[in-house]
Amino acid sequence: MKFLHTSDWHVGKVLKGRNRLDEQRAVLREIVGLARTHEVDAVLVAGDLYDSAAPSAEAQELVVRALMALRDTGAEVIAIAGNHDHPRTFDAYRPLMNIAGITMVGSVRTAESGGVVSFTAPHTGEPVKLAVLPFLSQRHAVKAAELVAKTPAENSAGYDQLIRDLLNTLTAGFGDDAVNLVTAHLTVTGGALGGGERAAQSIFEYHVPAGAFPADAHYVALGHLHRRQTLPAACPVVYSGAPIAVDFGEQDNTPTVCLVEATPSTPARTTDLPLTSAKRLRTLHGTIAELGERAAEHAEDYLRVVVREPARAGLREEVQAILPGALEVRIDPEFAAPLQTTRPDRRDDQSGPAELFAEFLTERKIVDERVQSLFTRLHDEVTTG
Incomplete structure (x- = not known):
């Protein structure tokens, strides 16, 4: 079977006041075109579809239309919530999206209630089992582990162990007769930040070792880190990276979507498909x-x-x-100009604000008669009423 792995769309992201919906629309159209060209059996969107938990109506319309266009290619479409998304909203849309043939997962679920998505690849007829793990903050991880893994989570040593418990439970039904996949939104230990992530939800207690993923998974499709990378593990653990640079910290990243081919009996093979629709971000000196x-x-x-x-x-x-x-x-x-760390003493020969302001300009190496003239005019207007 063949599938596309993408993540971190961040639809609705504004850069320095510049609306980027047109760019995002072009990039998503490009992804839909790749899904159609390569006749993929599925598209996995590994979280952060939106840039905000309260996206605008325009951003929501763009995402919904993109998901429906991906579904119209004949592919199974599965999207999970990331740390920027609102999980309950994803779950609220779930029944309606199911009617459209799209699977949205906002919160952690048991395997029986949607934590494992099973389907048959439309083009090849191969059975597929996909374990889905939306983003979990540390404060919600204990509750999720108790619900799904039924382990004594209150005694757990850390966040990574809770995630291990969840993954072990969700992937327990993996077998040799199916293509076994995992999609999750989290940080793997040793992963390189792309430059635009929320650091507070990417570091310290939010790390998960690559060894948390089962060796019998054919492919692990991750979101959260915006740089395309593969982490060393017993199975392919892959970040597709963001399809559009969300800020200047990501200007050197290469936007891609991953095309993956796998069978129940062979390792997954990944091809990076470049995305070129978005504007480049550059720093000039x-x-x-x-x-x-x-x-x-x-x-x-x-x-x-x-x-x-x-x-x-x-x-x-x-x-x-x-x-x-x-x-x-x-x-x-x-x-x-060097920062002024102390307030300069006023000298007796400084007769007024104009002289003080002139000295300030000199200290800051600002040489512009227009500034001095503007200050003088504004000062006269204020003092004369």
């Missing part, structure tokens, strides 16, 4: 003149610009006039 020379090269990119010149009034506007995609403009630390 240079003077105004140097940035101007590179403007054509980055006309379609979103940019973080580090200017190698002292600050002055209107500098941000100058940069954005040259580079319309500049969402963030900074001054290189080498050219930034």
Whole structure:
């Protein structure tokens, strides 16, 4: 059988005030096209479909239409909730999505109540067993383990053991006659952060060792870390990575979706399919003149610009006039004024605010007569009523 593994769509994500729904729509359309071209039997979406637990109506419509379009290719579609998603909302939509042939899992479930999704691959007729594990915070992990694994979770030494208990229970029915899969939204110990994750839900007690996954799983489809990577384990433990860079910390990541082929008797084979619809995110350094020379090269990119010149009034506007995609403009630390850690003593020869402000500009290396003139005009307006 063949299936696509994708995750961390983060639909509704806004970058520095810039709405990206059009980009996200193009990327999801690209994923649907790949599912159709490769005639996959299933699509696994391993969490964080949304960027917020309370997504906008536009974001919800985009996700629902994307899931339905994936289903229209003939593939089984299974999506789990990530830490950015609202699990109860996923479960509320579950009956309606089931009618459309789409499986959504928001909360941890027993194998009998939906924790294991069984189906027959439409194109090959192979039986498939998929264990699903949505994101679990530490405070909910004990309750979930007691519900599903029926272990003395209150005595557990840590989060990773609770996840092991859950996985052991959910995968207990794996057999030699089926393609055995796991999908989960969590952090595996040793995994590399992509750059845009919520650190508080990716570190410390939220780590799970790769050895937690059973050796008889043909493939483990993970979400949560935004960088495409495979972790060393007895079975393939894979992060597909985010299909769109959510911020500048992810600018060097390569967006992909994973095409996986597996049979009950052979190891899974994975092919990375690149995604190219989203805008690139880039960081540029240079003077105004140097940035101007590179403007054509980055006309379609979103940019973080580090200017190698002292600050002055209107500098941000100058940069954005040259580079319309500049969402963030900074001054290189080498050219930034040193921070004033103590309040300077007022000298007797300083006769008023204008002189104090002029000294402030000098200390900050801001040389711009317009700023001084503006201060003088505003001061006169305020003091004269």
